[in-house]
Amino acid sequence: MKRSLSEDMIYSDKFDLCNNDFKLKLDKFLKDWKKYGAVSTPKEIVRFMIKISDIKNWEGLNILEPGCGFFDFSREIYCQYPNNNFTGVEVNPEIYEIVTKLFPFRTILADFLLWETTEKFDLIIGNPPYGILGFNRYPIKISKEIKEKYKYLYKTWKGKYNIYGLFIEKSLKHLKKGGKLVFIVPCTFMILDEFSKLRELLAKSGGIKIYYLGKNVFDKNVTTCVLIVTKDFQFRGNLELYEVKDNLKNVVLWYAKKEYSGEIIKFENEDTKKFEEGKPKIQDLFDLHFAARSVEYYKNPKVSKEPKPGYVCVLKGNNLHPNWIDYENCYTGLWVPKESVGEFRWFYTIPRIVVGHTKGGKIVAAVDEKCYAWREEIHLVPKIALSIEEMREIAEYLNSDKMQWYVKTLYKDITPHTTITQLKLLPLPEKYNKYLKSQKQILLKYENKNEQCIRLL
């Protein structure tokens, strides 16, 4: 039905580009929209982004919309300021066919990330595709060869990289001096480790402005920001962070920095700084580890699907509660011999703090005093000889209301889960500074017996 709507437009004399006739949305139009990360941008967001781009003279600009889809940005700019040159790059041939018939813009059918050009633009604006790149498990499906090409071409690639990071890198390269990049993207680049090289590149490229929009811009589970970069070395190190409230009506400045060089970007204020002051961080006292994955249990012949004498349950998130662990209910339905827990992760043999990889940025922590095996969560393994009482006290501190306030203030809804990077930086009570000063660090040794961990002195 939707398809015939566009056909009507193509063959109708009455189709008026600037009269809001065009109603097609990419994720309704394309069956495989996920594979292309193809989602249309709401008109009010497009207008907001044009406004905050802060371009004073809209005449004769070379404007690029990479991943142009139905040209949501170029159409809006064209209707307000027609005297500019518009180019779009689109990889999907079905979309290409429609837009070349409907819109008076130069359109290139190509993978933007492999598009070879020396052209430079005054403004690169749009909504790039989002998603982790891979062959089968990941949303943006590409072949092994293409993935290797991207890795070779893009210096910001790190870990499980996201296609929007590549779009940013490529666009920065094609901006003129003084040109602007204006993209709506997920906010994850602000804090995740995978984007550390991208943050460094952004800091080196020019002045950065970030407008935090939060959730619900699209009807998808993604928290978005508008990223604006002015490519000019004289603005290097400038970072301004804004929060956008009340349906785009209210823009609040959190801070403006002059020496930004690629660190993670948090919503710091005087209160969060006061809370951190003089305190050691989790990473000073603990090493942080992920739990073993399901597959590691399924492929190990020692794992039983029913309880047996001498076996203990493999625990998961449901077993973890603030300050206590439910050792009774076996939600994984998997049991392992108690003396073998160390085969899955060595640190399962020692008491440690388990922190929930929880939704909504809430911190949930408890001490695993019985040294069980886990299938989920982040494990804080002490680097120094902490007593069980001290670990319990630290877990209580992590569960406190003050800590929940701190985490929510700093990170809002940037990621759906608490990440290791966030945890590493959480402050601990000041008194634990004493361990940073002590030269002698004692390694712990435990024997894993009879449901308990016995400390060997």
Ligand SMILES: C[S@@+](CC[C@H](N)C(=O)[O-])C[C@H]1O[C@@H](n2cnc3c(N)ncnc32)[C@H](O)[C@@H]1O
């Ligand atoms: C999030 S949509 C945005 C479309 C439009 N600019 C808008 O804001 O409504 C991303 C678009 O990028 C296209 N795309 C995805 N991967 C691409 C690639 N590697 N090169 C060029 N276009 C791509 C998708 O087909 C889709 O049309």
